[in-house]
Amino acid sequence: MKKRFVFGLLGMTALAGVVFAVEGQWQALPEKAPEPADNPTTEAKVALGKMLYFDTRFSSTGTVSCFSCHNVMEGGDDHRPTSIGVHGQVGGRNAPTVWNSAFLSAQFWDGRAPSLEEQAKGPPTNPIEMGMANLDATIARIQAIPGYKPYFTAAFGQGDTVTMDNAAKAIAAYERTLITPDSAYDRYVKGDKKAMTEQQVRGMDTFAKTGCTACHSGPTFNGSANLPMGQGFFMKFPIFPGSVYETQYKLTEDLGRHTVTQQDADKHLWRVPTLRNLTYTAPYFHNGAVQSLDEAIRVMAKTQLNKELTKNEVQDIVAFLGALDGPFPQQTMPRLPPTPGDLLTAN
Missing domain, CATH: 1.10.760.10 (Cytochrome c-like domain)
Incomplete structure (x- = not known):
């Protein structure tokens, strides 16, 4: 109301x-984006989040990543009227820029996500965007890549830390560096x-x-x-x-x-x-x-x-x-862990 x-x-x-x-x-x-108390920005989280942001293995076909629709080498979007997801499907809305999204109090055009952490959980299970069956299936992909474990440990500590919540926190931490x-x-x-x-x-x-x-x-x-x-x-x-x-x-x-x-x-x-x-x-x-x-x-x-x-x-x-165009922080492509041969299915 x-x-x-x-x-x-x-x-x-x-x-x-x-x-x-x-x-x-x-x-x-x-000069610095706000961060929630339960997800302070650290160098290790940013490094992991950047890897996950660029990783197409977050999608059912292994072809779509966050970067696919939000190109941080330029404007943070994809310049299409509406974005293209798995199997060439076309979405219904224009991809908003990821630059300075850390300052927004709600995410997506309709505001359905209250934070960057929650926003990061949306596209993987969208049937048009990344097409994973659910969030458990999404993080199972990452858990099946042994090379990711040390990065989650560095960011979140020892134990069972390769979780979807932590993956979303890492992506959000990286996105909070994308300010101009x-x-x-x-x-x-x-x-x-x-x-x-x-x-x-x-x-x-x-x-x-x-x-x-x-x-x-x-x-x-x-x-x-x-x-x-x-x-x-x-x-x-x-x-x-x-x-x-x-x-x-x-x-x-x-x-x-x-x-x-x-x-x-x-x-x-x-x-x-x-x-x-x-x-x-x-x-x-x-x-x-x-x-x-x-x-x-x-x-x-x-x-x-x-x-x-x-x-x-x-x-x-x-x-x-x-005059509102600000200088973009330099972006370099991350090196991702190798893919096990049986990781991707014929989705």
Whole structure:
């Protein structure tokens, strides 16, 4: 009930076209991602999690890994409208970027996972994505690879530590290193007024005056940074139905959070996505239907704020969003333990 009230309040603010005062409206991204008390980040966990993230043996066919849909050599997604899983099956939603996902208070477009640890357990048993029968079958694959045992021991200690919970904790620990602070915008709000170009500063002002901050606020531009873990920031999309974009881009075919809760009030509610590194993550929206960033801005202005922006306003906002691109931490491919000859079945 509380989440729906938040949505209603913000929705009314957006409808009124008012730039409301969010706490510390312009916030830099922290230099370190938050971590839960029961899963502190360690070097050994990160090393193991990185291996598991790249390991295709987490899938039934031995062909799909986390990396397959979330490419950390570039934008943290796969640039397809919707992702391809085992046996060439095509999913129903666009792969969100993994970059800065550590700062989100809920995971997946519909917010069904409250943490990175829980999110990591989702794709392996999804019949389209990785296609494993269940989580027991998933971790059994890893248990059958002797070379993984020393890495689990290093990360979690002696004993029966090769478990799915620990695998998920390790993947989450690695993902918490995938953050991109120190963008031009971050440097600007910290006091370096030469970090952003004149057009980017103008776009920042246009972004706020248009009303975009009604949803896209906080250091990751996806809502308040102070929400409790698991309580995602959701918004109805579209707020203003009936525009040409709704039909053109099939914006309402997917019911969003309703698919999780089965509550009518949650139809077409979506977790507000981050705006960081947008120039790396086309195509856009939950169905990947919009190919360019300038078109995505026009769609959002019309469907969420009932506004039509000028060409110059769109170009200025595009420039500002480019200032949110941060430097990516260097990624190297991990060396994985060898595969026993009888590991993979003819799935």
